[in-house]
Amino acid sequence: MITPIYRVQCDGPGKEWLSxxxxxxxxxxxxADNLIAxxxxKRACNWPGEKEAKRAAVGAGWRHAPDSDxxxxxxxxxxxxGTRP
Structure with a gap:
């Protein structure tokens, strides 16, 4: 059985990973306090679902672009x- 995982990558210039x-x-x-960019x-977090990945990103201080859905x-x-739109 194939199980999907979700990771979060910054869309800014560094393209860093939530790790x-x-x-x-x-x-x-x-x-959230032990997650880094x-x-x-290599050490990116593997989340079991998109909802969990979003929740972790927000908790770690990551933000989405207002028009990005x-x-x-x-x-x-x-x-x-100042990279964030």
């Missing part, structure tokens, strides 16, 4: 750099 930090213990709770998908996401660094 777990180095040293995160497998099996430990994943909370990482340059590669939740399809375009910007990490906090891109937002503070």
């Amino acid at each position: 777990l930090p180095e040293g995160h213990v497998t099996g430990a709770d994943v909370t 990482a340059p590669t998908a 939740f399809k375009t996401w910007f990490c906090p660094a891109c937002q503070s750099a």
Whole structure:
């Protein structure tokens, strides 16, 4: 059986991924305060559904473009750099 997963990638210039930090213990709770923007998908979080991926992104400070219908996401660094529309 194939099970889909969802990941979140910033649409800003860095194209970073919503990820777990180095040293995160497998099996430990994943909370918004321990999610980071990482340059590669190596430690990107695999969410079981689109709703869960959106909820995690919002909790970690990521925001969608107002006209994107939740399809375009910007990490906090891109937002503070003025990349967000």
